[in-house]
Amino acid sequence: MTSTPLIDLQASVQNRGTFQELTNFKVICQAFLEYLQQMRPTRIIFPSHPNYIFYQYGADHHNRITRPLNTNLFIESPIHFTQVFESFRAFLADLKISDGSAAQSTRYRSYVQSKEVNRTVYTIQQSIGCIGDSFENQNQSRKRVGQLFEVLIKLILQEVGAACESRTINLPIPGHPGYVMGYPLDLVFSRDRAIIASETRDLHPSEVVGSVKTTSKDRIDKIFLDKHLLTKLLGRDIRVVAIFLHDVQRARRGNSIFGVNSTFKTNHFLGYTVALNRLDGVYYVDPRPEMLTMERLREQIADFQRFIVNDLWVLANRQS
Numbered sequence: 001m002t003s004t005p006l007i008d009l010q011a012s013v014q015n016r017g018t019f020q021e022l023t024n025f026k027v028i029c030q031a032f033l034e035y036l037q038q039m040r041p042t043r044i045i046f047p048s049h050p051n052y053i054f055y056q057y058g059a060d061h062h063n064r065i066t067r068p069l070n071t072n073l074f075i076e077s078p079i080h081f082t083q084v085f086e087s088f089r090a091f092l093a094d095l096k097i098s099d100g101s102a103a104q105s106t107r108y109r110s111y112v113q114s115k116e117v118n119r120t121v122y123t124i125q126q127s128i129g130c131i132g133d134s135f136e137n138q139n140q141s142r143k144r145v146g147q148l149f150e151v152l153i154k155l156i157l158q159e160v161g162a163a164c165e166s167r168t169i170n171l172p173i174p175g176h177p178g179y180v181m182g183y184p185l186d187l188v189f190s191r192d193r194a195i196i197a198s199e200t201r202d203l204h205p206s207e208v209v210g211s212v213k214t215t216s217k218d219r220i221d222k223i224f225l226d227k228h229l230l231t232k233l234l235g236r237d238i239r240v241v242a243i244f245l246h247d248v249q250r251a252r253r254g255n256s257i258f259g260v261n262s263t264f265k266t267n268h269f270l271g272y273t274v275a276l277n278r279l280d281g282v283y284y285v286d287p288r289p290e291m292l293t294m295e296r297l298r299e300q301i302a303d304f305q306r307f308i309v310n311d312l313w314v315l316a317n318r319q320s
Contacts, residue, residue, distance in 0.1 A: 003031070003039055004032075006035060006039075006134055009028065009031060009131045009134075013148070019152075021155065022159060025128075025152055026082075028128065032130065033127065037077075039058075041055045041057050046260055048260075052070055052260050065258075067130065068249070073285070073286055075120075084119065100160075100313035103308075118286070121156070122245070125214070128149075132144060149214050157187070157189050160308065162189045162316060164188070164189040165188060166187055166188070167184075168201070170182060171183045171233045187210035188203065188208070189208055190206050190316060203234065203238060208239045209240045213244055216263070216269075224273075241280050241282070243307065244283070246285060246288075247262055247284070248261065262290075269300075282302070284304060
């Protein structure tokens with residue numbers, strides 16, 4: 001089998017009409033994994049973080065280096081990924097049919113324990129990210145990779161039966177009758193399909209706002225501000241959750257360019273929870289170790305699978 005050339009994978013990522021269904025994400029991810037398997041770009045392991053690897057493309061792509069990949073989550077075998085993706089789709093379908101209760105069934109006990117939801121989502125999104133890393137214009141590719149993560153999360157929510165769309169709402173300006181501020185939201189989701197519509201300019205009490213970013217770096221304050229501003233200007237508590245891919249980036253270590261840095265700002269996060277408000281959920285596909293070990297973080301931050309198998313159904317079943 002001949003792998004898809006990297007230039008064709010780049011074209012697919014740039015194509016605005018490509019990613020309309022979850023299967024489209026599976027196809028490009030599998031094609032990228034086949035490219036890795038057959039073209040064998042240089043695979044680099046960072047010694048002090050041996051679970052993180054990088055790939056370095058050849059001279060035809062100017063020896064560009066990918067983002068760090070967590071091998072505890074990233075599935076490198078295209079055959080294995082195909083099997084995992086099919087299990088993922090079946091799991092989402094059963095969650096939809098059962099209104100979320102399938103996650104607690106004996107049938108899915110081992111699946112949930114294996115954290116396969118996180119591994120599937122991580123492999124898909126990081127494959128797209130690695131393709132983006134091969135572009136010459138990194139700013140342009142970074143924006144596109146972020147947009148596709150938002151689309152991926154939207155499609156996953158739709159797969160489990162939630163209505164979910166991006167939306168710009170009108171926020172009234174207190175003391176200025178007739179004046180409103182257009183406020184764009186990454187995602188608005190609800191389990192009541194009769195309510196949500198992308199053309200709606202307001203938020204129903206059953207709807208939840210989702211902020212979806214690949215990383216919290218330089219963005220975490222905006223999400224806390226979103227909840228504060230929405231709640232204040234709409235005059236009621238607005239539920240806001242944040243969904244991140246990870247908080248890690250490639251960094252220089254001495255003379256090496258293959259280091260790994262955390263971009264999570266613990267003190268900023270805790271400060272915003274005190275000064276503004278706590279969010280209604282913060283979820284990472286690849287949480288940092290301190291998020292799982294530090295009590296003050298652990299009580300507010302969970303992995304993405306927790307959102308899909310539990311918290312989504314709790315949030316969507318109550319009104320603000």
